Structures are given as structure tokens and as C-alpha cells.
Amino acid sequence: MLNTLVRRFAQMAFVMFGISVLVFLIFFATPGVDPAARLAGRNASPEVLAAVRASFGLDQPLPIQYLMMMKKMFITQDLTSFVNRGQMIVPELVQAAPVTISLVVGSALLWVGLSIPIGMLAAAFKDRFLDRVLMGLVIVGISPPVFWLGEITNLITQSRYHDTWLFSWVPPLGYIPFSEDPWGWFKCLVLPCANVAVLYIGIYARLLRSNIIEANQQDFIRTARAKGLSEWQILFRHSLRTSLITFATLFGLDFGFLVGGGVLLTEVVFGLPGIGKLTYESLRVLDLPTIMGTVLWGAFFVVASNAIIDSLYAFIDPRARHAS
Amino acid sequence: MADTAAGLTVSPVVARPALPARGPWATAMAILLQNRAAMSALFVLLCIIAACLAAPLYAHQIAHVDAFQSNVDGEIDIDGTTVAVLEPNTEGLGLGVTPIGPTGRFATYWLGADSQGRDVFARLLYGGRNSLMIAGIATVICLSMGVLVGITAGFFGGLIDTGLSRLLDILWAFPVFLLAISLSVVLIHGVQLGPLSFDSGSLVLPILIISCVYIPYVARPVRAQVLTLKHSDFVLAAIGIGVPSARILWRDILPNVMTTAVVFIPLMMVMNIGLESALSYLSVGVQAPDASWGTIIEDGQGLLYSRPWVALAPGIAIALTVLCLNILGDGVRDAFDPRSQVRPG
Numbered sequence: 001m002l003n004t005l006v007r008r009f010a011q012m013a014f015v016m017f018g019i020s021v022l023v024f025l026i027f028f029a030t031p032g033v034d035p036a037a038r039l040a041g042r043n044a045s046p047e048v049l050a051a052v053r054a055s056f057g058l059d060q061p062l063p064i065q066y067l068m069m070m071k072k073m074f075i076t077q078d079l080t081s082f083v084n085r086g087q088m089i090v091p092e093l094v095q096a097a098p099v100t101i102s103l104v105v106g107s108a109l110l111w112v113g114l115s116i117p118i119g120m121l122a123a124a125f126k127d128r129f130l131d132r133v134l135m136g137l138v139i140v141g142i143s144p145p146v147f148w149l150g151e152i153t154n155l156i157t158q159s160r161y162h163d164t165w166l167f168s169w170v171p172p173l174g175y176i177p178f179s180e181d182p183w184g185w186f187k188c189l190v191l192p193c194a195n196v197a198v199l200y201i202g203i204y205a206r207l208l209r210s211n212i213i214e215a216n217q218q219d220f221i222r223t224a225r226a227k228g229l230s231e232w233q234i235l236f237r238h239s240l241r242t243s244l245i246t247f248a249t250l251f252g253l254d255f256g257f258l259v260g261g262g263v264l265l266t267e268v269v270f271g272l273p274g275i276g277k278l279t280y281e282s283l284r285v286l287d288l289p290t291i292m293g294t295v296l297w298g299a300f301f302v303v304a305s306n307a308i309i310d311s312l313y314a315f316i317d318p319r320a321r322h323a324s
Numbered sequence: 325m326a327d328t329a330a331g332l333t334v335s336p337v338v339a340r341p342a343l344p345a346r347g348p349w350a351t352a353m354a355i356l357l358q359n360r361a362a363m364s365a366l367f368v369l370l371c372i373i374a375a376c377l378a379a380p381l382y383a384h385q386i387a388h389v390d391a392f393q394s395n396v397d398g399e400i401d402i403d404g405t406t407v408a409v410l411e412p413n414t415e416g417l418g419l420g421v422t423p424i425g426p427t428g429r430f431a432t433y434w435l436g437a438d439s440q441g442r443d444v445f446a447r448l449l450y451g452g453r454n455s456l457m458i459a460g461i462a463t464v465i466c467l468s469m470g471v472l473v474g475i476t477a478g479f480f481g482g483l484i485d486t487g488l489s490r491l492l493d494i495l496w497a498f499p500v501f502l503l504a505i506s507l508s509v510v511l512i513h514g515v516q517l518g519p520l521s522f523d524s525g526s527l528v529l530p531i532l533i534i535s536c537v538y539i540p541y542v543a544r545p546v547r548a549q550v551l552t553l554k555h556s557d558f559v560l561a562a563i564g565i566g567v568p569s570a571r572i573l574w575r576d577i578l579p580n581v582m583t584t585a586v587v588f589i590p591l592m593m594v595m596n597i598g599l600e601s602a603l604s605y606l607s608v609g610v611q612a613p614d615a616s617w618g619t620i621i622e623d624g625q626g627l628l629y630s631r632p633w634v635a636l637a638p639g640i641a642i643a644l645t646v647l648c649l650n651i652l653g654d655g656v657r658d659a660f661d662p663r664s665q666v667r668p669g
Binding site: 011014015018019022023026027030031032033038139140142143144145147148149151152154155158159256257260261262264265268279280283284286288291292294295298299302303306 | 490491493494495497498499500501502503505506507509510511515521598601602605606607608618621624625628629632635636638639640642643644646647650651654
């Protein structure tokens with residue numbers, strides 16, 4: 001058990017190291033690209049370029065440059081933006097993180113809460129009318145791009161139908177911190193969360209349906225049927241339980257993915273000042289140090305959350321515990 | 325293996341003539357052709373592709389517009405005569421505005437004009453050409469690279485496998501979005517690679533970026549499949565009778581991997597269209613003056629409340645294309661996945 005954990009976290013450290021090297025190489029050593037000009041932003045003056053070269057040690061060999069970057073990012077945490085003169089990046093990220101996490105947690109609640117009943121109903125009524133309707137809706141739901149869906153939501157709730165009783169409660173685009181006004185916080189997150197959730201409700205409902213259908217052909221389900229359990233009992237007690245294992249694994253991956261930059265577009269469309277919006281704004285002005293910061297912290301978050309979920313997995317699933 | 329074989333008396337093998345059965349490809353195609361939903365999706369998809377390919381035809385012959393020239397005066401040139409297409413303005417000086425779609429006339433500014441007076445429908449078709457082309461080429465590159473890496477890692481094993489697998493692990497853990505954004509933001513203003521030089525408007529850059537980031541998604545399952553195949557009876561038998569590795573790779577491994585790759589095609593198209601539109605929307609994908617569905621949505625963002633069709637139309641186009649690809653993808657999976665054939669009902 002402890003062995004598994006140690007190995008899993010050693011692997012995590014290796015992947016994190018690999019990612020940091022990859023990010024470093026992309027930003028500092030892409031052939032045919034001058035890193036100083038990129039890091040300094042658009043049309044930087046010679047003085048700024050010189051400051052960038054000194055600050056990142058660009059005249060030093062690559063391994064030294066890598067160490068300097070990592071020190072700035074994680075130890076001294078004084079990575080600064082050159083486009084927004086002297087703006088410290090790490091505190092900016094810390095400030096933006098709660099917004100992103102609120103958004104992701106809210107949509108995760110929605111998608112888990114809705115995809116399980118949809119997937120179960122579709123599997124229980126396989127190939128009948130309800131299954132076809134639900135799967136039809138779901139496949140339509142996973143098709144549009146999420147940022148477009150957000151814009152349509154805005155068009156309806158902010159402009160065209162804002163004055164009707166249905167959407168008059170919708171607050172203007174933006175974010176209200178929980179500490180200021182919990183009810184306002186809730187209201188401004190409902191629609192963005194629903195938008196993110198649409199895609200994942202679809203993916204997870206489809207996944208759960210096919211997993212349950214597959215589980216239903218297993219021997220233990222036949223045994224359960226033979227001993228006289230009702231179809232609903234079989235569904236809840238046996239098929240659903242085995243099917244949720246894949247569901248949980250994928251959930252861990254997607255949750256990490258969303259916190260680590262996956263909700264970027266939703267944040268942009270709804271004007272939520274999270275990490276994604278920060279990345280977007282940096283993209284507009286080509287503020288590369290900030291992008292580097294968000295990318296590295298985002299990727300590390302994803303890797304860490306995957307490792308944690310994998311370890312939790314060993315507690316949940318007895319097979320995983322005994323496998324190693 | 326050895327201890328079971330030792331106890332058997334070996335008698336000469338008499339080959340039974342093979343039954344005139346259809347191969348896996350023919351079987352799969354037959355199943356796919358009977359899938360009405362998948363075939364309708366394919367038909368719609370082909371219509372979309374045809375329409376996008378006909379973009380210059382529509383722009384020049386039917387609508388008489390230039391989709392890339394700003395035209396705030398709202399005048400179009402039909403066979404030498406200049407026609408004003410302005411709509412009466414209810415506000416301001418009443419000078420008239422470029423059409424706000426939908427106009428109800430297919431030939432003139434069907435979906436209205438954008439802020440620069442460019443025909444939205446013509447731009448939609450041109451944009452679709454780029455979006456579909458980028459996604460298509462990226463799918464081909466990504467699948468070939470993924471299959472190549474997966475087979476190399478799985479078949480040769482050892483140090484090559486360890487190295488490639490670790491690299492894939494890292495890329496896999498890296499959030500796709502952030503990887504694509506990092507690559508784009510560094511490369512998008514042009515790059516000089518030895519004799520090759522790509523300037524910032526080049527479509528090669530988004531294609532390369534998009535095809536790179538999804539390689540692990542193909543390579544990992546392919547590697548796993550090759551590992552299973554390597555220990556399957558027919559490959560062991562081939563090794564046993566001394567078939568050279570290259571021939572085993574070509575005749576036994578590759579055909580099996582190809583069916584997996586085929587199942588991946590619609591899926592990769594969906595992911596690539598999504599990533600392309602997202603990158604273009606973030607202005608690090610396709611660069612002006614070129615258009616793609618993503619850049620048109622970005623253009624339409626500021627016009628959302630005044631000219632909603634600029635953003636609506638490309639979104640609907642993406643959604644419809646992806647929907648068709650998803651339905652087709654389900655059909656292809658059902659046809660090629662052997663498990664789905666044994667599944668009752």
C-alpha cells in the first residue's frame with residue numbers, strides 16, 4: 001500500500017519535472033525564436049530587452065536558465081511581468097484561483113448530479129424511446145463549442161430576454177466574491193457552471209450508459225438476475241457500482257483538466273476573473289511570463305490532482321489495492 | 325509455452341481451405357452502410373464540405389462580394405452595375421446601415437454583414453474551408469504520428485519503449501489547452517527553422533500545433549494494443565516459424581492497429597475542430613486576413629447584441645459538423661469494434 005503511494009508520487013514528481021522542462025524549452029529554446037523578444041512583449045524597447053536578458057539570465061547556458069526560471073516561479077516567487085511593468089505573477093495567480101475553483105466545483109456538482117440519472121435511465125430503457133430521446137439530446141449537447149454556447153447564453157439572458165421574468169435575475173457579467181455576497185456569488189456562477197456542465201453531462205451520460213450496458217452482460221449480473229433481484233435492484237446495486245469506477249477515474253482527469261485551464265474560454269465569455277481570464281488577457285498583450293506562470297501552475301495542479309485521485313482509488317477499489 | 329508443447333505429438337498440419345468469408349474491412353463497411361443515422365450524418369457532412377469548397381463560387385458568382393475586403397459603403401458590383409444593399413437606419417442620421425442578417429435573400433448578404441460590411445455567409449464558407457482543412461490535415465498527421473510512435477514503442481520495447489512512454493506520459497499529463505496555447509503564443513509570430521520559414525499568417529503553424537498535442541491520445545492506446553498483439557497466439561506462431569519482424573509488423577500488427585486508427589478518425593476530427601476554433605477564438609490560431617469558424621466567432625463577439633448572426637452562424641456550423649462527426653463516429657465504432665458485434669440486441 002505504502003509502496004504504491006510512494007511509487008505513484010515518485011512518478012508524479014517525474015512528470016512534473018518533465019513538464020517544467022518542456023515548458024522551459026517551449027518558452028526559452030524554441031529554434032528560430034528569440035526568447036527575449038517574446039518574453040518582453042510586443043515592440044519592447046532595447047532597455048526592456050536588456051532587462052529581460054538580465055532577469056532570466058539569457059546569456060547563461062540552458063540548464064542555468066532553467067534553474068533560474070524555476071527559482072523565480074516556485075522559490076522566490078518573484079516572477080514579474082514586463083508588459084504590466086513589475087506586476088508579480090504568483091500572487092496574481094493565487095488571487096485568481098478561487099474564481100476558477102468555484103466555477104469548476106459548481107459545474108462538477110451539476111454534471112455528476114445530472115449525468116448519473118441520465119445515463120442510468122438511458123441504459124435501463126436501452127433502445128427504447130426514452131433512451132433515444134436522451135441520447136439524442138446528449139449528442140446535440142456535446143457538439144457546440146463551449147465558448148459559443150456561452151455567447152448564446154449571454155445573448156439570451158443579457159440582451160434579448162433579459163427583461164422577461166425568466167432571466168431578470170441574471171446579474172451583469174462578472175464575478176462577486178463569496179465573502180462579499182454569497183447569494184450574488186451563487187447567481188453569477190449559475191449560468192457559467194451550467195455552460196461548462198453541458199458538455200460533461202453529455203460525455204459522462206454516454207459513458208455511463210455504455211458501461212452499464214456492458215456490465216449487464218457480466219456473469220455476476222446474470223447471477224443476480226437468477227437469484228431473483230428486480231431489474232432496478234440489479235441496476236443500482238450491481239451494474240451502477242461497477243460502472244462508476246471508470247466514471248470516477250475519468251472524473252478525476254477532467255476535474256484536474258478543468259482547473260488547469262480547461263474553463264479558460266468560459267471564464268473569458270462570462271467575464272470571470274479566474275486563471276483562464278488571466279491567461280487570456282496575457283495572450284492579448286503577449287505577456288509571456290504570465291502565460292508561462294499559468295501554464296506551469298495549471299499543469300502542476302493537473303498532475304498533482306491526478307496523483308491524489310489515483311491514490312484515493314487504491315482505497316476505494318480493492319482490486320487496485322492488491323494489484324501491485 | 326515450451327512445457328505444453330513438449331507433451332504433444334506433432335502431426336503434419338493439413339491446411340483447411342479458407343472459407344470464402346469477408347475480411348474485417350468489408351464486414352465493417354457492410355455494417356456501417358446499413359447504419360442509417362451514420363449514413364445521414366455522412367451525407368450532411370459531405371454537403372457541408374462541398375458548400376465550403378464552393379466558397380469562391382458563392383462569393384463571386386452568386387453574392388458578388390469579396391469576403392475579405394471591407395465594404396462599409398454596402399455597394400456590390402453585379403455585372404458592371406453598382407447596387408447598394410444598405411438597409412434603412414432607424415437611428416442617427418438615417419444614412420442606412422449594411423444589412424443585418426438574416427435578410428431572407430440568399431444571394432445578397434443572406435446572414436447580413438459584419439462590422440466591416442463583409443458578407444457573413446461568404447465568410448462562413450471561406451472560414452469553413454480553413455477550419456475543415458486544418459482539422460483534416462491535423463487528423464492525418466496526428467494519426468500517422470500516433471500510430472508510428474505507438475507501434476515503435478509497443479513492438480520494439482526496451483529502452484525505446486521506456487523513453488517514448490515517459491515522453492507520452494508527460495505530454496498526456498500536460499493539459500492540452502495550455503500546451504497548445506504555449507506553443508501558439510511562441511510560434512504564432514513566425515518561426516525560422518533552418519531552411520523552413522513560416523510567417524505569422526501561415527496555416528502550417530496551427531496545423532502542426534494541433535496535430536502535435538493530440539499524439540499521446542492516439543499513441544497510448546495503439547501502444548497498449550500492440551503489446552497485447554505481440555503476445556497473441558498468431559504473432560507467437562509467426563515468430564515461431566521464423567517470420568521476420570518486418571513482415572510480422574506489416575502483415576499481423578499493422579492491419580489490426582489500422583482498425584483502431586479508423587475508429588479514431590471522426591473522434592480526432594471532433595477534437596481538432598474544437599481546438600482549432602478555440603485557438604482561433606483566442607487569436608492564437610488562424611490569423612487575419614484568413615478566416616476560420618473560430619475567428620469569425622471572435623469577430624462576432626463584440627457585435628453579439630447588434631449583429632448576432634456573425635457569431636451565431638459559425639457556431640451553428642461547428643455544432644452541426646461536430647454533431648455529424650459524433651454520430652458518424654458512433655457508427656464507425658460500432659462497425660469496427662468487434663465487441664459491439666457480439667453485443668446482443
